[in-house]
Amino acid sequence: MKAILAFAPLFARLKGAMLLTLLLSLLTLGAGIGLLGLSGWFLTAAALSTLGSAFNIFAPSAGVRGLSFIRILARYGEKLSGHDMTLRLLSDLRAWLFARLFPLLPLARRFGRGDLVSRLLADVEALDTLFLVALGPISTAVVAGAAMTVVLALLLPGAAMLYAVLFFAAVLLVPIGLVLASRRAGAEAIAAGAALRQAVLDAIDGHQDLVLFDGRDAAVASSGSAARRLSAARRRLGRNAALAGGTVQILAGGALVGTLLVGFAALQALQIDGPLLAGLLLAIIASFEASAMLVRSATRLAGAAAAADRLQAIATSPAAVAEPAAPLPIASGGDIRLEAVCFGYDPAHPVIDELNLAIRTGECVAITGPSGAGKSTIAQLLLRLVDPDAGVVRLNGSDLRHVAGPELRRRVALMTQDAPVFLDTVRANLRIGRDDADDADLWRVLEAVRLADFVRGLPGQLDAVVGEAGRTLSAGQARRICLARTLLSQADVIVFDEPTSGLDFETEANFLAELPALTHGRTAIVITHAAVPPSFDRVLELRAGQLRERRAQPSGS
Template identity: 40%
Template sequence: MNPVFDILKLWRAQAGWLALGALLSLAALGAAVALMGFSARTIALALLGGGLLVPAALPAIGTARVGLRYAERVMTHEATFRALAGLRVWLFRGLADSAAGGLGLRRAGDALARLVNDVDALDGLYLRITVPLLGAALLVPVLAVLLWRVQPLALLVLLPFGVVGFYLPRRAARLAAQNSAQAGLAMAGLRSAALDALTGLREVKIFAAEGRMLATVQAREAGLLAAQRELVARTSALQAVAFLIAQAGILLAILIGLGGAPVPAVIVVFVATVAFEAVLGLPRAGVLYGQAQAAAARVVEAAQQPPPVREPLAPLALPPGNAIAFEHVSLRYAPDLPLVFQNLSFQFPAGSRTAILGPSGAGKSSIAALLLKLVAPESGEIRLGGADLAHLPAEAVRGRIAYLSQATHLFADSIRNNLRLGDPTADDAALWRALEAAQLAETVRALPDGLDGWVGEGGHNFSGGQGRRLALARTLLSSAPVLVLDEPCAGLDAATEAEFLRVLNTATQGRSVLLIAHRLTGVEQLDRIWRLGGGGLMPATS
């Protein structure tokens, strides 16, 4: 099934707007045809010495043409905006249900953000592809009638029209579809080369690799340009062919007119000029379509992935308790991958403060993923308040567990809106209390805009430690009784880390805390410490 149709199907909700826009567009095209036709008729009749047509009709059609064109622009844009918003929200919903879980704990947001480029590629689907194509379809019967009036042979002109309006766009689409895979790869290569050179700038300077890295980037760039150049060469050739066929079509109309009724012949020539001009853009639209196809396939696939853990068919109500227990839990991510851990059992009573330590790769974060229902255990049970997680709906479970990690995202939004992600109903007093608890209130108070201060892309306007405390304040705002903190200090320097952990000790009083880390600093206040390694969990002496 063509994925573009999946996208078009999504637009059913906006069908009224889209149809209205398309109708106005067709009416505007009709007015353009009428304007040219009437002009030609007036001149032809005058040339033949015939009576002057009521000239009043002409300005009226001209006015209608201008007005309709304006209405068309407004309406098609209105429809486009509606359709685009619908598409973005649909993609977001789809990702929220599926990919977000799969990504869960990893910082793979950038890969997803690339999908946004694909959504952009679908922007022209209505305005630049569907609407002009409908126009071309409308022109076929109009031309047919006018041509028939010259002489039946004149219908031959429909042949070049069909080639330019329908055949060549298909060719262009196929060309572009083949090319877009190659160009996409080249683009990804260029991006990763640039990112490598800039992320590793220290190494690049120290090993005097500036020239080498620049050469790599330039080589990748050359690859991208080569792919683009090929597409330009082939589509410009196609466009030239389309132009020549259109011109031949017009000439054909003239030559056939030599042997037909003169006035209809002149009319047809003028109308054909307008008609061919209207479809000359379609081969380019075909290129867009070819690119949109690949994009649509990626978007549809991403949005329709099944959730990582199947929701229970008959979900149980969430029990009141918050004690968590792992009972003989084994986990592996795929049948052909080794076990992450085996037969893991531990208790995590309500209100306790527990740390799980272990080297990277031991599966610490997998414990968080299991708790948040981002993965399901291969065997064994995880219990929340005595009920098996497998029988509880994921959203309800996540309502009980607040999760904070180094990958916790800060949004390019105000401080207020960032905090309210934790609790949308929180008033300013509650927000200040949370900031107070996270020891960030002073910093925010010093900002000229206070809570309306801008956080910046990825928390850009804050230092690393401040950003982490802002994320903590957000986590504290949620009413979840269980806090899972997954390496919350990764990437912070030692002094900032110690300060953050001290804040954590006081701010999380009264909740269950599960701290996941590769080592302790000695600042943490904990009830019990487990060490994860070699596929098992052992109590550790602190």
């Protein structure tokens, strides 16, 4: 529960909306209690009355109708206010989480993709309804129970204490017990859900290989195991909720029977009349409706507590790299130097060892080598997504460990093999590279990457919407959109990590052949498996953690 309290500042921002929702919820519950109590009194009084037509039915009828309308309007207002507040809280939660995720990049080595998706989606959603389904109903029930206790103390004093004990046991002790009993099952359900997502995503991504190498049974077994864990955890949650629900009903029955017995004694002593006793009994039944809702709320609260723990775990993870306490400026230019750099995800098995590299401003250099040799690690070192275990990475003589992250990423840009095209306009996709670029800048860079004629032919041109992940574009066009976005940045150094991934041979060759001219005047480092054309200044091959220079290959070889 401590993890939930850590999110208190986010909830505090919405205290006005929460208070309004709470008041409307209380009004809804109060109107329901009043409606049932007044109806009970009215029907009983009408049945027992000997006044005939002299009995005033209009005032109680008007009260019943008025309370009905109040309940309907308050319920509508509560839903409107509550869901608006929940959506705003969801926005704040995602902004809070993503702001803490960026310093942790890259995340792949810390969290599995399915686990990360679960944290970003299911865990956030478990928290965004926390007030609506848990904290709000608990607060409303407590206030309503206190008010009902006061009413009983005034009208039927002998029943007030009994009601208070049983009601608050139903709205506080039972939910707290349910949360404690369900905490482990709730955490297991969330963990099993993350494992199931991971298994399903892995099976989808590797479906072809699983079929070709007859690995389907293992994939089915993996997802089946996670599904069984999830099912077992949810059964435990359901069993706990059922027991708690039964306990609440027993407590409600005890309050009703106890009040009835006290009421009979008061009725015989002429301290209360029959219609009022009937109204109080029905009001008690209505008040316990709030306690029944809390069983569902407590189950959600247990899941929210586990989700909060997981979100706090990811948000408080140490950053992949530490920002310098007193960052130093970077001189102009694009000189890159790696001096005796060692790095390994497992320190006992370094990927690169005593690596030295010097690239002058304006050079276009290709780095090739087999998969797993450490080419992409060089890109991560240059962007300071990781720090070397030993040695120094320098930009224009400055040790990157002494440079502020935002300043470094303003000076060094990266285009990866999976750089996305977003479901948005061409203009918006390009301006990711430089948000203050005007239309002239956009057309200039589109001309440079030979995409201007294509964009001019689109309905809306720069305002044309490209499909999600660039599905309305060919692979080559999507790559060129990403290239244009990267070139639009004002970085002195541009790193291309497998920029031609997924392209056919001819498109790949043309793409690489144009890069030196497109990056003229800037330092360009191209990490690739493809044949490197002679237009590159140098080609370096990475093997066994070391770089050696070799000749570029003609485009047709």
